[in-house]
Amino acid sequence: MSDTPNLRIPGPTPVPPDILEAVAHPMVNHRGREFAALISRVAERLKDWFQTSNDVLILSASGTGGLESAVVSTLSPRDRVLSVSIGAFGERFAAIADTYGAEVIPLQYEWGQAARAEDVRQALAEHPDVKAVLVTHNETSTGVTNPLEEIARAIRSQESGVRSQGPSRASGRTDGPLVLVDAVSSLGAIPFEADGWGLDVVVTGSQKGWMVPPGLAFVSMSERAWRAYENAKMPRFYLDLGRHRDALPKGQTPWTPAMSIFFGLDVALERMAEEGAERIFTRHASMGRMVREGVKAFGLELLCQDERYASDTVTAIKCPEGVEVSALRNTMEDEYNVVIAGGQGKLQGKIFRIGHLGLVEEEDIRETLAALEQTLAKLGFAVRAAR
Amino acid sequence: MSDTPNLRIPGPTPVPPDILEAVAHPMVNHRGREFAALISRVAERLKDWFQTSNDVLILSASGTGGLESAVVSTLSPRDRVLSVSIGAFGERFAAIADTYGAEVIPLQYEWGQAARAEDVRQALAEHPDVKAVLVTHNETSTGVTNPLEEIARAIRSQESGVRSQGPSRASGRTDGPLVLVDAVSSLGAIPFEADGWGLDVVVTGSQKGWMVPPGLAFVSMSERAWRAYENAKMPRFYLDLGRHRDALPKGQTPWTPAMSIFFGLDVALERMAEEGAERIFTRHASMGRMVREGVKAFGLELLCQDERYASDTVTAIKCPEGVEVSALRNTMEDEYNVVIAGGQGKLQGKIFRIGHLGLVEEEDIRETLAALEQTLAKLGFAVRAAR
Numbered sequence A, B: 001m002s003d004t005p006n007l008r009i010p011g012p013t014p015v016p017p018d019i020l021e022a023v024a025h026p027m028v029n030h031r032g033r034e035f036a037a038l039i040s041r042v043a044e045r046l047k048d049w050f051q052t053s054n055d056v057l058i059l060s061a062s063g064t065g066g067l068e069s070a071v072v073s074t075l076s077p078r079d080r081v082l083s084v085s086i087g088a089f090g091e092r093f094a095a096i097a098d099t100y101g102a103e104v105i106p107l108q109y110e111w112g113q114a115a116r117a118e119d120v121r122q123a124l125a126e127h128p129d130v131k132a133v134l135v136t137h138n139e140t141s142t143g144v145t146n147p148l149e150e151i152a153r154a155i156r157s158q159e160s161g162v163r164s165q166g167p168s169r170a171s172g173r174t175d176g177p178l179v180l181v182d183a184v185s186s187l188g189a190i191p192f193e194a195d196g197w198g199l200d201v202v203v204t205g206s207q208k209g210w211m212v213p214p215g216l217a218f219v220s221m222s223e224r225a226w227r228a229y230e231n232a233k234m235p236r237f238y239l240d241l242g243r244h245r246d247a248l249p250k251g252q253t254p255w256t257p258a259m260s261i262f263f264g265l266d267v268a269l270e271r272m273a274e275e276g277a278e279r280i281f282t283r284h285a286s287m288g289r290m291v292r293e294g295v296k297a298f299g300l301e302l303l304c305q306d307e308r309y310a311s312d313t314v315t316a317i318k319c320p321e322g323v324e325v326s327a328l329r330n331t332m333e334d335e336y337n338v339v340i341a342g343g344q345g346k347l348q349g350k351i352f353r354i355g356h357l358g359l360v361e362e363e364d365i366r367e368t369l370a371a372l373e374q375t376l377a378k379l380g381f382a383v384r385a386a387r
Helices: A017-023 A033-050 A063-072 A088-099 A117-126 A148-164 A167-171 A223-231 A241-250 A259-275 A277-297 A325-336 A362-378 B017-023 B033-050 B063-072 B088-099 B117-126 B148-164 B167-171 B223-231 B241-250 B259-275 B277-297 B325-336 B362-378
Strands: A006-008 A056-059 A080-085 A103-108 A132-136 A178-182 A201-205 A217-221 A314-318 A338-342 A351-355 B006-008 B056-059 B080-085 B103-108 B132-136 B178-182 B201-205 B217-221 B314-318 B338-342 B351-355
Touching: A006 A351, A006 A362, A017 A259, A033 A056, A033 A217, A033 A241, A033 A259, A056 A063, A056 A241, A063 A088, A063 A178, A063 A201, A063 A217, A080 A088, A080 A117, A088 A103, A088 A132, A088 A178, A103 A117, A117 A132, A117 A148, A132 A148, A148 A178, A178 A223, A217 A223, A217 A241, A223 A241, A259 A277, A259 B259, A277 A314, A277 A362, A325 A338, A325 A351, A325 A362, A338 A362, B006 B351, B006 B362, B017 B259, B033 B056, B033 B217, B033 B241, B033 B259, B056 B063, B056 B241, B063 B088, B063 B178, B063 B201, B063 B217, B080 B088, B080 B117, B088 B103, B088 B132, B088 B178, B103 B117, B117 B132, B117 B148, B132 B148, B148 B178, B178 B223, B217 B223, B217 B241, B223 B241, B259 B277, B277 B314, B277 B362, B325 B338, B325 B351, B325 B362, B338 B362
Parallel strands: A006 A338, A080 A103, A080 A132, A132 A178, A178 A201, B006 B338, B080 B103, B080 B132, B132 B178, B178 B201
Antiparallel strands: A056 A217, A201 A217, A314 A351, A338 A351, B056 B217, B201 B217, B314 B351, B338 B351
8 A cells, every 4th residue: 555545536547756747847938939839749649549630729627618618619509409418427518508508408318328329310310400419428427438439420320311401401501410529538548539430529638548637628629610610609718719729820828728737748648659549448448347347246236237338447336235435435545545436416325436547557456446345344245255 | 047947927927846846746536535625725825815704716727717707607698897908908808798798898098007996986977887897906918007996996986876876776786886806917916905995706816926837716706796696697617606616615626626736826825824915015016116127227118107006016118119029038038048928919019028926036036137138238229227
């Protein structure tokens, strides 16, 4: 057991010492040459992880701020949007759109389930005037990864449907619905293709797969999204993506950026490039499997029943009867120095969550599972089998 | 000349090594006990600097995000607001209100001048339906400090005017206009009294007087402002001050906070408490005077002609004829390791600015003035006299 806690929450994730050291870089002029070179370098490198040829914009905000930037930069009040929601963050994305006056059509799933592409296709057929679909890639609150590529394909097929209507095309919408994606807890950790899958706005946050402290959101916009931007009427200022786009060629951000996090990100992206996407994705897949197999071996049940959709970045586990989530978490932290998360929203007190994204190795998971096993035993749960 | 540049821009300000070290603190659970203790401690200490009994809320955003939070948390579209603007940041505050649909009544001054309380009183008399006055305490773009206490008194006298109207009071507004203050580059460096002066919303940013990296905005709201919040209809989510107020008693923020900056702030506030407000304010006053006397001795002219309003945190200096601002700045940086700022907006290419807030001592100013003197000579300007 080391002094630094084994931080196994789904973000902020642990930050390696060399990245922390970079975060402590002295201040420089945010309108000067050194920072311009830095932001250009990291913005370029982020494109590889997004798998996009479009600019990746960097906002000084949390992932939620990033989601808001996606909504207000592409939509107008009274626009109809389809909200594909499988948990707390899906609800949050919808709440943002609703706050700004969008008409939200909810497509909700029981928490723990993934969305089905066929349902999305059908909802769009019923609502052909939908301007955008809000979808979560990896739902941090439930440990479920949506089949995003399939869902996006279903949305895109809607587009050709619209196009084939012929005459109506000239008069109105030539594009299908925009695909707005919350990739906060997936990007950089599991396979992702913004352009290949036809995603229009993609949002992620620095404190997840990137091994960097919280404070920055990264957002990419497709050409279709930029066309929508021109007509989008929701009010926007601090989170206006157009202002960020216009500042980037000068190596700047429109407002004073959270520079410390940029310095850390620069080192993190170098480190990630060294490890390589394939190895990073394989490592996350393997860590995800190790957590799921471990907790099932104890006789615990995953919230995500269909393991095809189990997340490789966060696992939600049903708290067994007779055990209090708060007691479980406190014991693990106080006695084993392992920090895990509880449930959010309606899952509070019912599940606990283990984060395994960013800086995570077998040793971290072994330590976590050992602490969990001993804690459960202490709290009176009959752990099924030693691993 | 040290390796670390002498960063004499009006923010980000230099961060002392002990604060940088704190910024590199490993991540903790942002919903856990350690962070709860930290945010409670810094939020409490900030109240002393704001001189308020109200909560100080901490947003993960730049000062501009803080200004937007003030507008959207107190106003509704079509509300009339009086914008008292003496420079680029006054214009920005107004642009935010305009973006969200407020009807902005401009009271603009030539850049380099301070606002006059009497003009504000008169503008409010002409527009008795004004819901809020937007005012900049210290205008970073021009190096001018507004007589904020007097201006606030003029606004408050309007309030009694409204009250004395008698019958109309019951039917409508019982409060006078709200006073929304941009104190980004003043708070923590020069005397300030949120409650004593009757200010309703006060906004500042971490990268200024606080000697902390950019990434956080601090905002206080009066009881009147919270009453306005209940009826304010502008859309708000990420920058919703009510959500920040509701999270604070739990020792949390509504969204994942930029924790690294919080760790730095904790040490910075300890350091500032040790030095004490009086000494900090005296030091800034003395540094401001030293800069002004120094540049005037070279034969240069201040943008702020009436020195009663000259800022003690940033000085704007007219660039002498025959000297290019960009050449001046580049030479100072490349040859003397002193980084100064240029002009913003319509002052670009016409002035340069020296920041002297936060971590600033006589030695920093001496070095800056020496570099300026030698640079001016190199660029062919006949420096009037050696200091």
